Amino acid sequence: MSDVRTLLERGVGGATPQPDGFERMLRRRDRKRRNQRLAAGAVGIAFFVAAVWIVTTGGPFDRALTPGGGGTATGPTVTEPTIAPEAAGILGLPTPGATPSTPEHGRLVLYLEGGGQFTAVWVYADGRLIWGDMGDLPEGAPTEGATGFVEQHLTPAGVEFLRTQVISTGLFEHDLALLRGPDEPGFLTIKVRNGDRLVWLTWAVQENYRVPNDAPSATPEQASALGGIHSLLTDPTSWPASAWEDQDLETFVPSRYRVGLRVFPDQGPGPDLPVGARELALLPAPATDLLRLGTKVDQAFYELTTDDARALAEALIEGGLEPLAMPMVEAVVRFGLEVPYEPGNSLFVFFGPVLPHGEAVFLGPG
Amino acid sequence: MIEPTSLSAVPEVVEASRFEEFFLAQHERLFQALYLLTGDRYEADDLAQEALLRAYERWDRVGAMESPDGYLFRTAMNLHRSRLRTLVVRARRVFAAVPTEDLSGPVTASHDVRKALAQLPRGQREALILVEWLGLGSEEAGRVLGIDASSVRGRLHRGRASLRDLLGDRDE
Secondary structure: OOOHHHHHHHHHOOOOOOOOHHHHHHHHHHHHHHHHHHHHHHHHHHHHHHHHHHHHHOOOOOOOOOOOOOOOOOOOOOOOOOOOHHHOOOOOOOOOOOOOOOOOOOOEEEEEEEOOOOEEEEEEOOOEEEEEOOOOOOOOOOOOOOOOEEEEEEOHHHHHHHHHHHHOOOOOOOOEEEEOOOOOOOOEEEEEEEOOEEEEEEEEOOOOOOOOOOOOEOOHHHHHHHHHHHHHHHOHHHOOHHHEEEEEEEEOOOOEEEEEEEEEEOOOOOOOEOOOHHHHOOOOHHHHHHHHHOEEEEOOEEEEEHHHHHHHHHHHHHOOOOEOOOHHHHOOEEEEEEOOOOOOEEEEEEEEEEOOOOOEOOOOOO | OOOOOOHHHOHHHHHHHHHHHHHHHHHHHHHHHHHHHHOOHHHHHHHHHHHHHHHHHOHHHHOOOOOHHHHHHHHHHHHHHHHHHHHHHHHHHOOOOOOOOOOOOOOOHHHHHHHHHHHOOHHHHHHHHHHHHOOOOHHHHHHHHOOOHHHHHHHHHHHHHHHHHHHHHHHO
């Protein structure tokens, strides 16, 4: 090896960024500004509501007020609300009183995740079509009380149209893992109901642990069919009018949230550490009380009603933690704090809605 | 009569124009550096967009810096590091996987190099890309990475040796 620069040029292989870079960056700026405005308003409201609650009721967790001590905000002057109090909430969690999507449980018919522009979409037998989006909410989606997920409603014929379009590719007779090449867009996971079972297909890079190393590469025909499915499912304008029961976008309001706790080393990816009583004790007491009220799903995951999840988020904020990211972008509420006895490690608390088929989803690119 | 104002005389327009020049000069090389760093062109494109946007949002300050590109590269490196951790969150709990490396496909020379780079410790990879691809000196690369120039040189030395080992005779 005589010239590292030459080697790196070989590694780049003439790759160039996607076109219209400057215009894309300006659009990104516009989305970001809009989301920041919305988020700033909603977080301000969350503080406001918590403070009023403490003053008027003695606190949601029977914590006695100690006048003059602790420096806790005790007056309703923290932040002027910019939207009606009844619409207040924590961004990423539905507004208090929002009606959960019905029915609570649903049978998943079709699911797609991935693509160059990341998309996640779920289609249910009852006609619900739920979108999650890593980058932005769809145009026209409601922003107040946004959970990061929106729903529309298909007719039974619409559900069947999508299902048969996917099945007709012939790729879903059995579960299938395919390798994708470096020039093919993003990874894709698709699940579709075929008879009594959901058949899945994953199309991903070799080192992705969802795809075994000896998986076959997608043929050009398979890659083309997968691209076609992605295009179909991400472009609802191409669907027939008869597919729609109600095309209006509504916020998807889950009935339950799953809350996860994880300790991560700060230095890049690595094994996360188990969460135990010592880590739980780092959280404000009302938060640990609420977690105990939930159903412990596994070692570090708890399932709570949406109201309890909101109360938990409020307890964390009241305890001095701040949401780490804008859920409008990440579709997940996250809090983080340093672990004092493990310098450099952080404890994260994150919230993900439980979808009608029972899976909790945490979307987040960072 | 009001004289029409020359656009070039409006400070904001001048600044915007200067940034656009900066963008055009840096976009492709930053993307390519991030492609080498991440092994995934979509991830690289997204990181480059975000880093450039952050420079744009602070252009009044960044544009006055001695080395705006140093700020840009530092931002991109930090974004990549923080994103790695977040990706772990998703990878572990959400959909069970997120590709952080795009190393599949036809076995090509390009692929081999990216695969070899991906096997280097992140610090060595960053040093190689900053110095060998972006052309920074070890002093400036050290400022970008927040380490001493001597540490950069050490990482470079080890990184070159590791690449040599990994690529072997194919890279003559």
